Amino acid sequence: MTTESLLQQAESLLATMSRGSTRPETNRLDVVIESSGLVPAVSALKNARWGYLTALTGLDLGVEAGVVEALYHFCSDAAVTTLRVRLPRIGGSVPSIYQLIPAVGFYERELAEMYGVTVTGMPDDSRLFLPDDWPVGVYPLLKDFDPQSAQPVKVPPPPRGSSTGERFIIPIGPQHPALKEPGHFEFTVDGEIVTAARMRLGYVHRGIEKAVEQRNWIQSLYLLERVCGICSHTHSVAYCLGVEQLAQVEVPPRAQAIRELIAGLERIHSHLLWLGVAAHEAGFDTLFMYSWRDRETVMDLLETVSGNRVNYSANILGGVKIDITAEFAEAIRRGIDYLEERSRHYLDIVTTDTMFLQRTRGIGAMTREQAEHFGVLGPLARASGILRDVRVEAPYGAYTRFPISAVTAQAGDLEARFVVRLKELFVTCNAIRTILDNLPPGELAVKVPRRIPAGETISRVEAPRGELFYFIRSTGGDKPDRVKVRTPSLCNWTSVLHQAIGCQLADVPLLLAGMDPCFSCNDR
Amino acid sequence: MTTDPNYPWQTVFDKLKTWARVNSPWAIHFNSGSCNGCDIEILATLTPRYDIERFGVKLQGSPRHADVLICTGPVTRQARERLLRTYEQMPEPKFVVAVGSCAISGGVFQGCYNVVGHIDEVLPVNAYIPGCPPRPEAIIDGVVKLLESIKGK
Numbered sequence: 001m002t003t004e005s006l007l008q009q010a011e012s013l014l015a016t017m018s019r020g021s022t023r024p025e026t027n028r029l030d031v032v033i034e035s036s037g038l039v040p041a042v043s044a045l046k047n048a049r050w051g052y053l054t055a056l057t058g059l060d061l062g063v064e065a066g067v068v069e070a071l072y073h074f075c076s077d078a079a080v081t082t083l084r085v086r087l088p089r090i091g092g093s094v095p096s097i098y099q100l101i102p103a104v105g106f107y108e109r110e111l112a113e114m115y116g117v118t119v120t121g122m123p124d125d126s127r128l129f130l131p132d133d134w135p136v137g138v139y140p141l142l143k144d145f146d147p148q149s150a151q152p153v154k155v156p157p158p159p160r161g162s163s164t165g166e167r168f169i170i171p172i173g174p175q176h177p178a179l180k181e182p183g184h185f186e187f188t189v190d191g192e193i194v195t196a197a198r199m200r201l202g203y204v205h206r207g208i209e210k211a212v213e214q215r216n217w218i219q220s221l222y223l224l225e226r227v228c229g230i231c232s233h234t235h236s237v238a239y240c241l242g243v244e245q246l247a248q249v250e251v252p253p254r255a256q257a258i259r260e261l262i263a264g265l266e267r268i269h270s271h272l273l274w275l276g277v278a279a280h281e282a283g284f285d286t287l288f289m290y291s292w293r294d295r296e297t298v299m300d301l302l303e304t305v306s307g308n309r310v311n312y313s314a315n316i317l318g319g320v321k322i323d324i325t326a327e328f329a330e331a332i333r334r335g336i337d338y339l340e341e342r343s344r345h346y347l348d349i350v351t352t353d354t355m356f357l358q359r360t361r362g363i364g365a366m367t368r369e370q371a372e373h374f375g376v377l378g379p380l381a382r383a384s385g386i387l388r389d390v391r392v393e394a395p396y397g398a399y400t401r402f403p404i405s406a407v408t409a410q411a412g413d414l415e416a417r418f419v420v421r422l423k424e425l426f427v428t429c430n431a432i433r434t435i436l437d438n439l440p441p442g443e444l445a446v447k448v449p450r451r452i453p454a455g456e457t458i459s460r461v462e463a464p465r466g467e468l469f470y471f472i473r474s475t476g477g478d479k480p481d482r483v484k485v486r487t488p489s490l491c492n493w494t495s496v497l498h499q500a501i502g503c504q505l506a507d508v509p510l511l512l513a514g515m516d517p518c519f520s521c522n523d524r
Numbered sequence: 525m526t527t528d529p530n531y532p533w534q535t536v537f538d539k540l541k542t543w544a545r546v547n548s549p550w551a552i553h554f555n556s557g558s559c560n561g562c563d564i565e566i567l568a569t570l571t572p573r574y575d576i577e578r579f580g581v582k583l584q585g586s587p588r589h590a591d592v593l594i595c596t597g598p599v600t601r602q603a604r605e606r607l608l609r610t611y612e613q614m615p616e617p618k619f620v621v622a623v624g625s626c627a628i629s630g631g632v633f634q635g636c637y638n639v640v641g642h643i644d645e646v647l648p649v650n651a652y653i654p655g656c657p658p659r660p661e662a663i664i665d666g667v668v669k670l671l672e673s674i675k676g677k
């Protein structure tokens with residue numbers, strides 16, 4: 001179906017609940033609904049299998065307007081339908097849609113703690129991102145939030161693991177050898193079997209979404225690049241695409257191609273990094289060391305082209321600031337050839353090594369239905385046979401010119417996730433070669449005004465871990481009014497925590513690693 | 525072991541302990557709000573290209589076995605308590621290394637509502653390694669400098 005017919009279908013599905021609808025951009029439909037109409041509206045979309053819920057954005061329209069909006073964004077290919085629920089600024093409430101879409105659990109908790117919106121019927125309403133000592137009734141993302149009002153309050157010490165009868169709760173983290181980043185999990189076990197799983201985020205929550213509102217459009221680029229040190233380029237691409245769309249500037253083709261090229265190199269470094277960490281969790285340290293040794297090849301390439309190993313700062317608003325010379329291109333080709341050969345070797349290992357297969361084959365299997373139900377994204381979805389990849393479903397930037405084929409597998413277990421990610425390396429290597437062979441000539445950047453015209457836009461890009469979603473709103477000033485970042489890890493947690501139930505406790509570290517979680521991404 | 529300065533063997537024992545510590549410091553890593561960039565570079569120092577283990581440095585899981593605390597990132601409100609607790613669990617003498625601009629000054633995250641500050645507002649820091657993130661070579665250099673400074677003690 002074309003984007004247009006998808007949007008028309010959504011409009012007719014929502015006709016009875018709609019209190020007015022608009023088409024802010026060609027691929028978007030905004031439908032205003034009452035909070036009482038939320039459950040029927042979501043059911044209508046869900047029953048018609050119209051896309052999936054990708055994010056829930058809270059939006060404060062300011063003290064004078066007295067309105068807070070909850071925006072439920074649904075995506076189907078390139079079409080985005082947004083349900084806008086308008087609520088009073090104080091004491092607003094929406095019903096929970098957790099029973100329909102489990103992945104919304106985390107988003108609803110975020111909405112409640114950041115905006116003070118009551119979500120009725122939430123299964124878990126504990127703190128998610130804000131610290132334990134945060135005072136009740138202070139909501140940081142409201143426009144009139146005063147940091148002085150958030151003085152720490154006294155809290156009772158956290159429970160230290162407890163037992164009821166035969167059941168034990170095992171707390172893991174925030175500081176734990178199996179976690180490279182801080183997060184806190186509580187696994188209830190019955191003997192060796194996990195019977196319940198909970199998690200607490202927020203150890204690396206810095207408050208970037210709020211900080212962006214205090215920085216201008218250019219400063220925000222560098223801040224958002226540092227949401228995540230692994231997929232930093234993807235974050236800056238998502239932000240740039242959105243801002244360029246609002247400013248209505250056309251990025252030169254050469255810049256778009258260079259963006260895709262660097263995104264490809266970043267994907268290679270991210271997948272190799274993950275391969276090592278996941279192998280380490282499985283006790284296969286040799287593979288960890290080998291894959292990280294080879295990862296240095298791609299780090300060298302990134303450093304050659306950008307001058308930095310991690311936060312490359314390749315993007316500027318309106319284009320890129322680094323060029324790919326013939327000399328760089330040659331170096332990249334050589335590096336890619338080597339990495340491709342090594343990836344073949346690794347693919348061979350993870351699909352034939354008997355010891356390793358005992359840790360991965362058939363473990364944590366997720367069927368296609370389950371994956372759809374939990375709304376998983378990225379390689380996790382593709383390993384369960386769902387073709388979910390923004391680069392294919394809604395090509396952006398240079399992906400229209402240099403298309404990419406998505407890799408899927410059917411088994412949905414840990415092995416399938418290894419296979420999908422490794423095969424993606426081959427696809428990425430080929431894409432990089434194509435770009436190098438056909439690099440469009442021309443300018444690297446166009447000028448973008450200091451003040452961005454008022455408007456709202458959505459930009460979605462495919463990060464190494466799945467779809468990255470940005471909602472950007474400008475009121476015409478030199479600072480963003482709202483930037484919402486929804487990262488793929490936050491979507492995928494729900495499914496992994498459900499999958500952990502019934503598993504052996506010993507399989508849990510690998511199960512968590514198999515998702516390739518990134519805490520700094522989902523905490524922001 | 526006794527620590528009486530008049531005990532005749534004391535200086536010999538002290539020398540021996542310092543020698544052992546300098547030759548094989550065990551480190552623990554804590555991320556109190558970093559973007560991951562620094563953490564990945566620390567992990568990279570352990571891998572074959574950089575191989576920090578050739579200086580005897582070993583990354584340890586438990587604070588109770590560690591001599592050096594490697595900190596990354598600004599300190600967030602939720603992580604502050606845990607950072608302190610990790611530090612307190614380490615046996616004396618202990619050393620703290622702050623890796624990255626964020627750990628040194630808060631970096632780009634200065635002024636964020638959930639950031640309480642940089643590492644040396646919470647813990648005494650012995651070595652600072654600047655960069656966003658510092659290269660693995662810089663991290664190794666920082667650790668080696670720290671070891672040099674311990675030698676004299």
Ligand code: SF4
Nearest residue numbers: 559561624625626656
């Ligand atoms: S110094 Fe840079 S790389 Fe390190 S945590 Fe801070 S922002 Fe990330």
